[in-house]
Each structure stands twice: as C-alpha cells, then as structure tokens.
Amino acid sequence: MDLKKLVKIPKIYLKEMINSLSKVDKLKKLHFSSGIHFSDTVDALNKKFESYSKANRESSSVWKKVQLSRNEGRPQCRDYIEGIFSDFIELSGDRLTGEDRSVISGLGRLGGKTVAVIGHNKGKNTKERIYYNFGMSIPQGYRKSQRVMKLADKFGFPIVTFIDTPGAYAGLEAEDDGQSAAIAKSIQLMFELKVPVIAVLIGEGGSGGALALAIGNEIAVMENSTYSVISPEACSAILWKDITGVKLAARALKITSMDLARLKVIDRVIKEPIGGSQNDARRMIKIIKRYISDALGRLGKCSIEELKLQRAEKFENMGFFTRKLDNKE
Amino acid sequence: MEKNKCRSCNKNIKLEIFLENLRVCPYCNNHGYINGRDRIDIIVDEGSFVELDRDMGSVDFLKFYDLKTYPDRLKEARNKSGLNEAIITGEAEIEGKGVALGVMDFSFMGGSMGSVVGEKIKNLCDLSIEKNFPLIIFSASGGARMQEGIISLMQMAKTVSSVSRVMERNNLYISVITHPTTGGVSASFSTVADIIIAEPQALFCFAGPRVVKQTMKKKIPKDFGLSERNLLNGQVDMIVNRKQLKENLSKIIRFFGDNHGS
Numbered sequence: 001m002d003l004k005k006l007v008k009i010p011k012i013y014l015k016e017m018i019n020s021l022s023k024v025d026k027l028k029k030l031h032f033s034s035g036i037h038f039s040d041t042v043d044a045l046n047k048k049f050e051s052y053s054k055a056n057r058e059s060s061s062v063w064k065k066v067q068l069s070r071n072e073g074r075p076q077c078r079d080y081i082e083g084i085f086s087d088f089i090e091l092s093g094d095r096l097t098g099e100d101r102s103v104i105s106g107l108g109r110l111g112g113k114t115v116a117v118i119g120h121n122k123g124k125n126t127k128e129r130i131y132y133n134f135g136m137s138i139p140q141g142y143r144k145s146q147r148v149m150k151l152a153d154k155f156g157f158p159i160v161t162f163i164d165t166p167g168a169y170a171g172l173e174a175e176d177d178g179q180s181a182a183i184a185k186s187i188q189l190m191f192e193l194k195v196p197v198i199a200v201l202i203g204e205g206g207s208g209g210a211l212a213l214a215i216g217n218e219i220a221v222m223e224n225s226t227y228s229v230i231s232p233e234a235c236s237a238i239l240w241k242d243i244t245g246v247k248l249a250a251r252a253l254k255i256t257s258m259d260l261a262r263l264k265v266i267d268r269v270i271k272e273p274i275g276g277s278q279n280d281a282r283r284m285i286k287i288i289k290r291y292i293s294d295a296l297g298r299l300g301k302c303s304i305e306e307l308k309l310q311r312a313e314k315f316e317n318m319g320f321f322t323r324k325l326d327n328k329e
Numbered sequence: 330m331e332k333n334k335c336r337s338c339n340k341n342i343k344l345e346i347f348l349e350n351l352r353v354c355p356y357c358n359n360h361g362y363i364n365g366r367d368r369i370d371i372i373v374d375e376g377s378f379v380e381l382d383r384d385m386g387s388v389d390f391l392k393f394y395d396l397k398t399y400p401d402r403l404k405e406a407r408n409k410s411g412l413n414e415a416i417i418t419g420e421a422e423i424e425g426k427g428v429a430l431g432v433m434d435f436s437f438m439g440g441s442m443g444s445v446v447g448e449k450i451k452n453l454c455d456l457s458i459e460k461n462f463p464l465i466i467f468s469a470s471g472g473a474r475m476q477e478g479i480i481s482l483m484q485m486a487k488t489v490s491s492v493s494r495v496m497e498r499n500n501l502y503i504s505v506i507t508h509p510t511t512g513g514v515s516a517s518f519s520t521v522a523d524i525i526i527a528e529p530q531a532l533f534c535f536a537g538p539r540v541v542k543q544t545m546k547k548k549i550p551k552d553f554g555l556s557e558r559n560l561l562n563g564q565v566d567m568i569v570n571r572k573q574l575k576e577n578l579s580k581i582i583r584f585f586g587d588n589h590g591s
Contacts, residue, residue: 055394168516170536170544175554176562179535180515187489188521207473208516208535211482229473229482229513234540239395239475253478254391265479312494315486316451319444320477325386325413 009052010059012244017052020045059247065256066232068224069204073278075285077104077119077162080202083285084292085110085117091148093140097177100141102133102165105148107157111293116152118145118213119162122203135204136169139182142212146189158196158296161213166231168209183212190215191311196299198292201225201266205255217302217310218295219265221257222284223272227265228255265318335359337530351571360508360528360571364410365417365434368467372575373421373430380419381456382449387414391478399476402438410436414445415470418453420462424579429457431466435509440470442514443477447484450518454491463501463582464492468519472512485517492518501585503578506533506556506565520564524581526574527556527565 009017024041068074081088085108093099105118122135152159168179190197190213199216205227214227221227232250236243254260257269270291273280299307333347334340337359347354351371352361363371369378386403393399407413415437421430431453433440450466457464473481496502504522506515509532516535519525527533534541534554542549552558559565569577 168535170540172541172545172549172553175534175536175541176558178562178564180533181520181564183516183535184485184489184518184520187486187517188493191486191490191493207482208485208513211485215486227479227482229477229479230475235475241396245395249395252391252393252395253475255479260479263478263480265483312490315483315490318483318487319447319480320388320390321444321448322386322388323382324384 005049005053008056009049010056010245010248012240012242012248013052017049020048055248055251059251062251062256063232063247065224066226066250068276068278069226071276071278072122072124073281074203074224075277075281076124077121077164077202079281080162080200080285080288081106081108081117081119083282084108084289085115088117091151092144094143094147096140096143098138098140100133100138100144101131102135102137102169103141103145105145107152110289111296113296114155114157115296116148116157116159117162118148118159119202120165120209120213122164133169135165136167137165137209137212138169138171138174139177139179142168142182142186145213146186149189149193153193153195156195158198158299159193160292161197161199161216163199163201163205163210163213164203165206165209166204167206168212183208186212187215191308191315193311194304194307196296196302196307197311198295198299200270200288200292201227202288206231215311215315217299217307218267220268220270220291220295221260221266222270222277222288223257224276225257226255227260228253336361353571358570359530362435362508363571364436365412365432368432368434369417369421369430371571372432372467372578373423373428374425377422378419378430379421380417382418382452383413385414385445385449387443387445387477389476390480391476393476393478395476402476406436406438410434412437414449415440415442416446416449418449420456420460423575423582426579426582427460427462428582429453429460429462429464431464433467433469433507433514435469435471438474440468440514441472441474441481442470442484442488442517443474443481444484446474447487450488451491454495457495457500458498461500463503463585464495465503465505465578466492466518466522467505467507468510468514469507470510470512470514472514482513485513488518489521492521496521496523501582503581505574505578507531509533509537511535511537511554525565526577527559527568528571528574529556529568531556533559533565 088108090106120135123129123132197216199214199219201221235249236245260266277284335354338357389399418431502522506527
C-alpha cells in the first residue's frame with residue numbers, strides 16, 4: 001500500500017493502520033520463505049482503509065453541518081418570536097425558586113389565536129451569551145416552561161417550542177436543585193397536555209435539555225439543525241478516549257436532519273435558504289411562520305384524546321431491536 | 330470475578346462475609362455492585378419470578394463504530410454479564426403480593442439505555458396495567474446508550490410515557506435508585522415515580538461529578554450526587570439499606586390497597 005494514501009484516514013486510526021501494515025510486511029517476508037497465504041490479510045487491510053477514508057470524507061461534511069447548527073448568525077428563538085407572533089408578552093419565573101433566562105416563555109398571537117411560546121435562547125455575542133447562559137438551562141428554566149405549559153393547557157392555547165441548546169447546564173447548584181427531576185417532569189407533563197404541541201429544532205438539539213421541550217405532536221427540524229443524545233465532543237472523549245474523534249463521533253451519532261428523518265424521529269425537515277438560515281434570516285422566519293400556521297391548522301382538528309394518544313404512540317413506538325436474539329452467532 | 334474490596338473505604342472484606350452481607354461493606358455500609366439476578370433473588374419471594382422478554386436483544390441499526398463495533402461491544406457485554414441486555418423484567422411476588430419488576434444491571438454496557446431497555450420497560454408497564462400490579466424499577470445506569478444515537482435519547486421519552494400510563498391508572502410506581510443512576514435514566518423514568526427509594530451512597534445525578542467539576546472549574550463537595558445529599562435536597566423519599574429493602578417495599582405496597590397486586 002502506498003503510504004501517502006494514509007493522509008486520507010482519520011488521524012486517530014493511523015496507529016492501528018500502521019501496525020496492520022507492518023504485520024502484513026512481516027507476513028510478506030514469511031510468505032517467501034514458508035508459503036503462507038497472505039492475500040486475505042491484504043484484502044482486509046484494504047477494506048479497512050476504504051472504510052476509514054470514507055468515514056473521514058463523510059465526517060468532514062457532517063462536521064460542517066454541526067458548525068452551521070451552532071452558527072451565531074442564525075435566527076434564534078427571540079427572532080422567531082418577534083417575527084412570527086404579534087403582541088408577545090413574556091412570562092418569567094418558575095414560582096418556586098427562581099428565573100432562568102436561558103428559556104424564554106410567554107404568550108403571543110398568531111392567525112387571530114393565542115399561542116404559548118417557549119424556547120431556548122443562546123444569545124449572539126459574548127454579552128448576550130452570558131445573559132442567556134449559552135442556552136443551557138437550569139431546573140428553574142424547565143419548571144418555568146412547565147408552569148407556562150400548564151397555563152396554556154388550562155386555557156386551551158396551543159404550544160410552540162423552539163429548541164436550541166447545547167444541553168442542560170451541568171452545574172453543582174443545578175444538580176442540587178434537581179436537574180434530573182426537572183427534565184423528567186417536563187417530558188412527563190408534555191405527554192399529559194390536552195393542547196396541540198409543535199416543536200421546532202432551530203439550531204442545536206442537545207440531549208435531555210432539548211428533549212425536555214420536544215415532546216411534540218409535530219416535530220420539525222431545520223435543514224441545518226442537529227439533534228443528538230450527546231455532543232460530538234463528549235462522545236469522542238468517552239468512546240474514542242480523545243477529542244480528535246469529534247468529527248467521527250458527529251458522523252457516527254447520525255445527528256443531521258436527513259438522518260433524523262430517516263430514523264423517523266422527526267416529522268418534517270424544513271429547508272433553509274442557500275448556505276444556511278444565517279444568510280437570509282427574514283426569509284427563514286417567514287418559512288417557519290408558514291409552517292407553524294399550517295401545523296396549527298392541521299392539529300386544530302384533532303380531539304384532546306387524539307392529541308395525547310398521538311404523542312404517546314409516536315414515542316412509544318421508537319426503537320429498533322430483535323425479539324429473538326441468536327446468541328450462537 | 331468476585332471483587333471484595335470496598336470501593337469506598339478500600340478495606341478488604343472476607344468474601345463470605347461480603348456475600349452474606351449482600352455485598353454491603355460491614356465497615357462503612359457502602360453498597361457494592363450486585364448483579365441483576367442476585368438482586369431479584371433478595372427482593373422477591375423464592376421461585377416467584379417469571380421473566381418477560383428474556384430473548385430480546387439490541388441490533389446495530391446505525392452501524393456504529395468507534396474504536397470497536399457496536400456488535401462487538403454487545404457480544405463482550407453479553408459474555409461479561411451473562412445477560413442479553415441491561416435490564417431484566419418480569420412479574421414476581423413480594424411477600425405474597427404481585428408486582429411488575431424491572432432490574433437494571435450496570436455490568437451490561439454500564440446499564441446504558443437503548444431500544445431494548447426502552448421496549449422492555451414499555452412491556453413491563455403494559456403488564457403492570459393488565460394485571461393491576463404495582464410497578465417497581467431498580468435503576469443502575471450511566472445514561473443513554475450512545476451507540477444507538479438519537480434513538481437512545483428517544484427512549485427517555487418512551488419510558489416516561491409508559492410509566493405515566495401506569496400512574497394514570499392509579500397503579501403505584503416505585504423507583505429504586507442504586508449506584509450509579511445518571512444521565513438519561515436519572516432524567517427520565519426513574520425520577521417521575523410516586524415514591525423514590527435510594528440505596529445508601531448511590532450516585533444519583535444528571536451530569537456526573539467529572540463533568541460538573543469541569544464546568545464549575547473548582548472542587549465539588551465530596552458527597553456530590555450521593556443519596557444522602559439528594560435526601561437533603563428533597564430529591565428522594567428515603568434511603569433504605571439493601572437488607573431492609575424487601576421489607577420496606579412490601580410495607581409500601583400494602584399501603585396502597587388490597588386490590589393492588591392481590
């Protein structure tokens with residue numbers, strides 16, 4: 001094998017590749033003296049090389065999507081609220097212990113109807129990002145969102161959520177205040193709602209923190225958004241034991257909008273302006289407004305029981321497994 | 330693989346004492362790892378456990394490959410744990426009362442929750458509803474199973490939906506937290522229960538101590554995420570020693586009426 005080809009594979013697999021190559025070299029030498037057959041080994045090596053270089057190519061393009069999903073020029077929750085809903089009034093506080101600014105919640109009007117809106121906001125510059133805590137919520141944020149959801153439920157307002165978070169905040173106080181319970185309770189409450197719920201993934205859909213707002217009757221994901229069980233960075237650190245596997249992790253986790261559609265985790269992919277929504281925020285907001293209006297129309301026809309059952313069945317049917325494991329393989 | 334050095338106080342414990350003590354350290358009361366089958370043995374009436382979905386297994390639908398393939402990791406986990414997946418489910422009796430019981434086992438890929446754990450919990454919930462049995466789930470998990478990508482995150486929603494159906498029917502749901510219960514499992518079915526019991530010194534948090542330390546950029550308290558701290562923070566109802574668990578579960582079940590799991 002031409003050693004120059006090795007630049008095409010991820011660095012993290014280089015050592016393994018070189019080891020295999022030197023083994024083949026040794027075999028070759030043996031072959032001449034002993035007649036041992038080594039073509040299978042060479043084939044396997046070539047196969048491995050092909051799969052690694054493919055992984056390298058694909059992961060670069062997936063990584064571009066990850067960067068796009070985090071692009072701070074993308075319209076954020078605040079922009080969508082301003083551009084889509086009229087007369088928006090923000091509601092603050094969880095009525096228990098505090099206020100979390102990483103979550104924006106309130107009431108607005110769309111198509112002559114009152115709608116409750118809840119979403120993560122990351123902020124667009126350092127000052128804003130600190131103000132919004134980078135869109136990483138603490139239990140108070142999830143409890144505020146639960147409070148507003150209950151309000152909407154009581155008065156029959158449909159709920160729209162905008163999801164854009166790296167994940168729930170991993171801090172000592174957040175843990176002491178019951179981060180786990182806050183997220184779990186959010187998920188549970190969303191299954192109980194008697195009103196239509198539309199969830200739109202507008203940027204980064206980070207793990208449980210994203211899921212806590214994402215139990216929708218319709219879940220839409222923007223073309224360049226991602227949705228993942230763990231950040232590629234953390235996944236790489238755990239499974240590849242090294243941060244250099246980050247692009248490979250991003251590819252392996254299948255987090256792009258097309259992957260999500262293929263896995264039937266989301267209901268719809270919303271196209272973005274060429275190059276990404278940051279290139280034409282106004283048009284993007286218009287597209288989302290149109291989508292939400294249509295979705296509200298569709299879901300408005302469903303009964304309370306249908307809405308609840310549809311959410312429960314959708315999520316309870318997710319999963320791939322075999323009922324009869326063949327342990328002999 | 331009989332480890333009998335306490336993970337907390339580091340003292341060596343005589344194997345027979347350790348086993349007799351249900352793998353609890355006699356010096357510091359640290360509750361050591363206990364496998365799922367042994368756990369069931371000490372909780373339910375002898376011979377009463379009937380397993381559900383024993384042959385259900387994971388499939389590699391993402392063709393996930395990190396430094397090893399997912400099928401290789403699964404094979405290793407099966408060999409190491411003697412189980413097909415990270416949870417054992419079934420029906421059993423506790424002092425004569427029928428229960429729907431799920432027990433997670435940390436030795437199977439860190440007790441991580443993928444499609445199979447989700448589906449088994451869903452089926453267990455259906456059993457609880459069908460037979461009007463209280464639902465009891467012992468958690469032990471590092472969180473969602475990364476090798477199943479976004480589908481593992483969805484198991485959080487799936488299991489919450491399933492246990493909520495049980496709770497809507499006024500069936501009692503008890504969650505027992507064992508060491509460790511974190512991430513996607515602590516932030517889903519295990520924390521929405523009617524009653525939450527924790528074993529002593531079990532780590533029970535969303536983000537683990539290493540991650541929190543990194544974010545905080547300073548030292549975190551020694552008891553971070555442990556049952557005792559969770560009790561003070563109002564996150565669990567009680568801490569119960571392994572030896573008293575069966576008795577306590579039985580007592581609680583009986584509070585909730587005779588028609589429940591007769």
